Amino acid sequence: VESLEKLSHIESISLWYEHLESLMAIYLSQVPSARAGNVFPDVSLYDHSRIVAAIAAALYCYHADNKTLNVEEIKNNELDKFLLVGGDFYGIQKFIFSEGLGAEKNRAKILRGRSLAVSLYTELAADLILRDLGLPCTSLVFNAGGKWILIASNTEKALEVIKEKEKQINEWLFDVSLGESAFGITYITAAAQDFEAGRFKNTWDKIAEKWAEKKFKKLDLDKFGGEIKDFLDKFQNDLEPPVCAFCGKRPSDREASQKRKEEGRAICRICHDHLFLGENIVKKEKLAITSPDADIKGEKLLVPIFDSYQVSFTSGELNALAKGGKLYRYWTIALDESGNLAKDITVRPLAGYVPVYRQEDFYDDRILWTRKSEAKKEQMIVEMDEGKIKTFEHIAVKSLFMKKENEKVMPVGIPALGILKADVDHLGKLMSLGLKREEYTVSRLAALSRQMNQFFTVYLPYLFMTDQRFQDIYTLFAGGDDLFLIGPWNRITELSVVIRDKFTEYTCHNEEIHLSAGIAVQKPNTPIDRIAEIAESALKQAKKNNRNSITVFGETVKWDDFKKMREFTEKLSSWFESGFINNAMIYRLNTFIDQAEREQEVLERKEIYREDMHCLKWRAFFRYITERNVGKNLKDKEKRQAKDEFSQVVKWIEAYKGKLRIPLWEMIYNNRRGGR
Template sequence: MSFKILKIALAGMLHDIGKFMERAELKIPQKYIDNNQALYQPKTHWHYTHKHALYTAYFIDEMSEYFPSQFTEYSSPKDSIVNLCAKHHRPDSDSPEQIIIQEADCISSGIERREFEEKEESVRKAKEIPLLSIFEDISITENWKAVSSQEFRFSYPVREISPVNIFPIEKQNVTGQAYSELYQKFVKVFKNLPHKDSPRLWMEHLDSALFVFTTLIPSATLKEAQGRFEEIISDISLYDHGRLTSALAIAMYLYHLSTDSMDENSIKARDIKKFLLIEGNFYGIQDFIFSEGGSTAKHAAKLLRGRSFYVSLLSELAADFILDKLNLPFTSIVTNAAGKFKILAPNTEKHINAVKEAEDEINHWLVKNFYGEVSIGLSWIEASPDDFICSGDSLGRVLRAIGNASEERKLKKLDLTLYGGTKSTARYLDTFSDAGVCSLCNRRAAKLENQINEDYLCDICHDHVKIGENLVKKDTLVVATADAELHETLKMPVFDKYQVSFLPGRLSELVRQNKIIHYWNINSLWKNENILDDFVSIKLINGYVPRFTPEYKNEIEKITYGESDKEETIEAIQNQAILNFHHIARLALQKTEQGMNGVDALGVFKADIDNLGTIFTKGLRPEKRTFSRYAALSRQLNLFFTLYLPYLCKTEFKNIYTIFAGGDDLFLIAPWSEITRFSMRLSEDFYRYCCNNSEITLSAGVYITQPETPVLKMAEASEKALEKAKNSGKNKITIFNCPVEWSSIEELEKIRQELESWFDDELITISFLYKLNELRQLAEEEKEILKRQLIHEKLNPLIWRAKLHYFATRNIAKGKNREERIKTVEEVLSKLVIWIEKYRESFRIPLWQTIYMRRKA
């Protein structure tokens, strides 16, 4: 990739960095102002406007020694990085690159730029205005807020990204001091960004620094109305605006370069289909993660972690593979989460052919190594600048078009004329040796050198197990070229091109040789650790898994079966190993004076966001449907699952095992007894994260099972539970095969607590709970009889109240005297009747929970 392309991409990223500096109230020397103001600031009505452009120039000049030297070198002042970055409001007429940055800036800003940014911002007012939340003004029923920022209740704090800071707070003005403190942290990181010998690698680190420090500050805040400045709905961050500007600028530059149309009129023509919007989808993810083999149970935890991470890695590197084919930088990726990504590219025949070529090469490698189990599908549509900035439903049409193209592509995942037949079978059989078939996947040929314990594994399954081991030990991941000499690499380079290592060793020489493609920190941000020192690129593709820590010594009797198991567990605590599913299941037990109570079972939890496609295409009011908001919405939803969720597990739900979380969904395994409390907290936090917007909801399903259940069955059963919640009206959770609204879970939990207290006070017995379950079933049948007027059916269910009264008077509070017992029976009986009549089927949730917890283990 040429440095020219990287320089334009960098200019798009940094063109508005001056706004950050300006709001931090830093002073520009008067001499610099006198010498440069006319170069970078437009002049309207005899005064200079857009002062942030001068601040951008000052930032670039002041920090020039901290850039890779390739970016600060230039053959002409028009091509200098300072002019590409800072002249976006006053481009030179003979510099098409500067005009492209200006136009990309306008398209990224959307329709709003034409309305309000023609005059100078009021700096004093601008720095007080916080970033509003895009979630607060989403409605799929067209019930939007008024077109005024005053109607918004929530905003974000002017702080760096963290699991806590991404939540909106009650709206309040911002101080220059808050900007100053944040800016100083950014500058400290910027000056120490590593790998300056590799401009592309350095740019990735810079992108992550911008993500951390400019995601929670607005890109634009004011508009002029009748001679005064008014606050706008400032819900696009400086980071999202800069990142999309970079993607647009590169696509436009390559389009006009390829079509020999590098003139101002062509560049500013907005009705030409200059862009390709490419969507990539990985197919077969769930079957791949949960595929079973003869020895998968022995390696279940490591294998699940490894496979889940490997899917994320494949998605990341597939996008990278396509970018390399298209000669595009990483900033051309608009969204990338949960096995789906979108790339913005120039609309030329050359680039369309490159997309096809990339798809063929990726799928050839996947078929060769996974035999059609997984594949990638690439779809694309043409788009014009007007599609991204016009009011109305233009963006909705674009999103629906790419969605339809993706659905059509899904119907023809692989070309059977290429990959079917006896020729493929012969090649497959030739791969086997004396090691036989891999004991984990039961598909690929095992190798004698890939022995783990008593099992011979194929290269890929060996990689998955080793990935699963390293994920909980290492925070850094290096992706290098296939010929790079690294320590403990994968057996099978991804796409025969990318080598991966958690233990890279010394990298300086490999960086100079341009053999290091990515250097990622995959854990520290969600762990909420200090990331300012030794800052590198952040990639949120890992998640939390429970590990043995010293505090588990207090539960050693609960989680072990015998002395030998206890010894192994103590050793696991010393090594901080991952909890296996049997350990997690036994954490559901309760230790009592009489021994262990409860059921050692797993709660398998699956959830996703309701109506997500509608939210993206119709959730925003028509005049706000811009590409920048689409990208911001996708990123913010992903942050809840990839940044906050693992932090929540680490700090409050330490026993929960993350199978996958990202995009808009998650799949977790936990002690079944913790799953209700966790689901309540998750729902509450997601609601708070989305500004209490009742039109952005989650649905979830819970499946309770034994730890030896095949993981594929766990996935299928929890998926069915999730579907039941969605089919019964969405915004619900299915527990014990009963879908209930989230609002009811807290009430049902209070019922469970009261049942538990009755049991502790010896008012009821376990046999009474079982009888109560029979009566609950009769109440459900009664409801159906009355609803459908089934008078020919047996009428036994209609007398459940009488039966309840009979059993209550005979079994409740048997240890009390007559007077106390009569009073207690009346109190308990009245509550039971109310609960059963109100909840009927849902009453089984607190009842079964109590029964499960009171069983003798």
């Protein structure tokens, strides 16, 4: 009750209602909606209330429009009174990862801005329809991962609004993305009885089919096909460069370039807005969405979203705007340092987690030990400013360890980025087939979607914020059922296991719900579209292994085997540190792995040729090399013990073959001297 009294913007009922819905999520999402009788209390009071509100609002609009607001008509469950409207943002990866030649310095900032922009475009596309139809925010029943579903009334007005808004959204997106992104909106009709348990499964399958069909006609080619009219006329050749330095696609703009003089290169209006979003998402906690003509002080978008929404990070007094109907949304976009959620306004955890410079970073000497030129090192030091987003170069440097050798402290390892891309396996099947037909209800699906989304949007940012091991992890996007993270390469491999274990706990160790992941290791100056491509390829490779797997260094293993590989990494490192083995022996192991794989191919072929026989001798060579090289600097008893202990590697190779490249290369990269 105390929190209810503190809700803001009572002067705007729609805004206050959204704050109330957010407050209910905090207090009621773990309270069952029903306990009396023979029921299984698996739907929260929050999810049940949202769905009831969505259905009630659509039902009222239908009967009000048809002038049939009477008990008998309302009780008719067979008429198609509802529309299930689905939205899907196409081309998200192309939108986020486009890169011009001048974007290197601010890649981290602009990527975060684009990721936030995608979230805003998705949310506001739904809001555009809801606002025109007079429906509340609770009518949006699913919203995650660039997709949403809302419940509207099946009226002529609603159908006209859907068609009109899809046209408005895609015309705007076409100008912004030059046809690389689009927003598909589709719908089906439904009766009240179609929401009942036992029948809703068919309803869900129909909307899924509509979504699948829409993917093949994302854009109206009659309208958008061919060359873009007057495109070249928009370029201003006196700007340097005439084409935006950040996206490499859109024409540079004088006003945007003037506002971003510190970038040193001309920029387009859209990239200006993405930099604005990326900068402020780590500095500000609250985001305001207003009408384009709202009197907002301070920085804001140069190009209002869909020409209908202005975005700013103002935290001033907004009651006058709310009262005048010009403050549409007001959100807290990040957790506080203790992981708490705001209770006075709406919570939308869009900020994720991005690493910023902290005081201790100014005393970290690892930057000075990289192979970069003195000018580059100086530039990296100058770029450091407390509270700013860390550059990918700084994140990569965090992969190094400082070790004392011969009275000198030297860097060990390689300064590289790890890129982790992961998603929930077969989520479509889980949503479609994960419940018995008699338990298949819209409330349960909404709860599943919300809870899945919250693992990525709420729990993971909290983990990165509170666990010192992962405070240099950069969230490019995390939501719905997938994530894309960038960090120090060795922290990313460690993090992948933590995420998998936490997700397994979160899903109550359900063996049918699991993740697949791909990890790529790249230098920090690798083009971002190339980074995305490599990470996506690694994830696809993991999916080919019957899923529930991870791909690292080109090798794919099940998660339990990956944990075993990490144990091998620790064992190899301890042997190396204790002097059991040297660099030459480590690289020899890679040769033995190659020969063991070749041996398996030969034996499976059931015939052997003379030129293949050399691979059968790898065990003998292994024992010979072990006798010659293991424990060279140890005394007799210790040397014998070292050789006996190291001989277990033969069993590792026989059991895991190419999978052993994972611990081998992790150990090699982590122990490379000189930080290069």
